[in-house]
Amino acid sequence: MQLEDLHTHSTMSDGRLTPQQLAEAARDRGIRVGLTDHCLYYGMRTDEEFATYMETARNLGLYLGLEHDIGRPCAFPGFITRELDYLIGSVHHFIVGYEQVLFSPYFKARLHGLPYEYPQALGDPRELLERTADIIAQSLATSPVDILGHVTVLPPAHVLGLEAAFSRDWCARVVKAAVANDVAIEISGHWHSPHREFLEIASEEGATFAVGSDSHSAHGLFDLRYPAEMIAGLGIPDGRIFVPLSKAPRVRR
Numbered sequence: 400m401q402l403e404d405l406h407t408h409s410t411m412s413d414g415r416l417t418p419q420q421l422a423e424a425a426r427d428r429g430i431r432v433g434l435t436d437h438c439l440y441y442g443m444r445t446d447e448e449f450a451t452y453m454e455t456a457r458n459l460g461l462y463l464g465l466e467h468d469i470g471r472p473c474a475f476p477g478f479i480t481r482e483l484d485y486l487i488g489s490v491h492h493f494i495v496g497y498e499q500v501l502f503s504p505y506f507k508a509r510l511h512g513l514p515y516e517y518p519q520a521l522g523d524p525r526e527l528l529e530r531t532a533d534i535i536a537q538s539l540a541t542s543p544v545d546i547l548g549h550v551t552v553l554p555p556a557h558v559l560g561l562e563a564a565f566s567r568d569w570c571a572r573v574v575k576a577a578v579a580n581d582v583a584i585e586i587s588g589h590w591h592s593p594h595r596e597f598l599e600i601a602s603e604e605g606a607t608f609a610v611g612s613d614s615h616s617a618h619g620l621f622d623l624r625y626p627a628e629m630i631a632g633l634g635i636p637d638g639r640i641f642v643p644l645s646k647a648p649r650v651r652r
């Protein structure tokens with residue numbers, strides 16, 4: 400099965416390549432690609448920005464996706480939810496009292512191997528993971544998310560270890576929330592997440608999986624080697640790989 404890259408960012412949020420460059424690269428590579436820029440907090444906010452985004456993705460023949468920030472109200476305009484091919488939901492922040500702690504410094508540090516200091520405000524890392532599992536479960540049950548993005552890319556992993564942070568119970572809880580709500584679990588090329596044990600549990604529980612690079616630039620663009628390796632290694636059948644119910648991309652040239 401030819402894997403499709405369902406998680407990419409462009410200059411319409413925090414990516415470096417224009418949607419046109421992404422579409423061109425996808426054509427060169429011969430793969431189907433979904434544009435999933437951030438909305439509301441990190442990316443587009445106004446109806447006009449949404450409308451331009453949608454038109455751009457459609458005109459370029461890209462799947463029309465979005466990456467929603469789990470833990471914030473899923474309140475983008477109705478016209479876009481009706482049109483979307485799919486919605487990714489990922490955790491990018493945590494709210495402590497009135498303060499929101501963004502995870503972007505952790506993402507940057509993890510990606511570039513830079514030093515990172517776990518913010519005191521996040522409190523006990525194990526407790527944070529438990530709360531995050533609650534938030535994920537609640538969000539998947541109440542918002543129209545189709546794909547759970549980079550689910551183990553969380554700051555407690557910095558303190559507790561990339562895989563050791565996630566107990567079997569934690570993994571099973573998150574997996575069950577995804578399965579119960581018919582949400583695919585993303586296997587991320589960029590983050591090499593989730594790790595194999597998580598994916599084994601997900602596979603046993605009958606989860607479906609989605610594949611994405613989460614590329615923000617030419618670096619790692621459409622890099623699906625990790626997902627391909629995991630899918631082959633775990634023997635995940637094609638029928639358990641999420642394919643957007645495409646309102647088929649219309650290519651206008």
Ligand SMILES: [Zn+2]
Binds near residue numbers: 466489491548
């Ligand atoms: Zn993300």
Ligand SMILES: [Zn+2]
Binds near residue numbers: 408466613
């Ligand atoms: Zn992303």
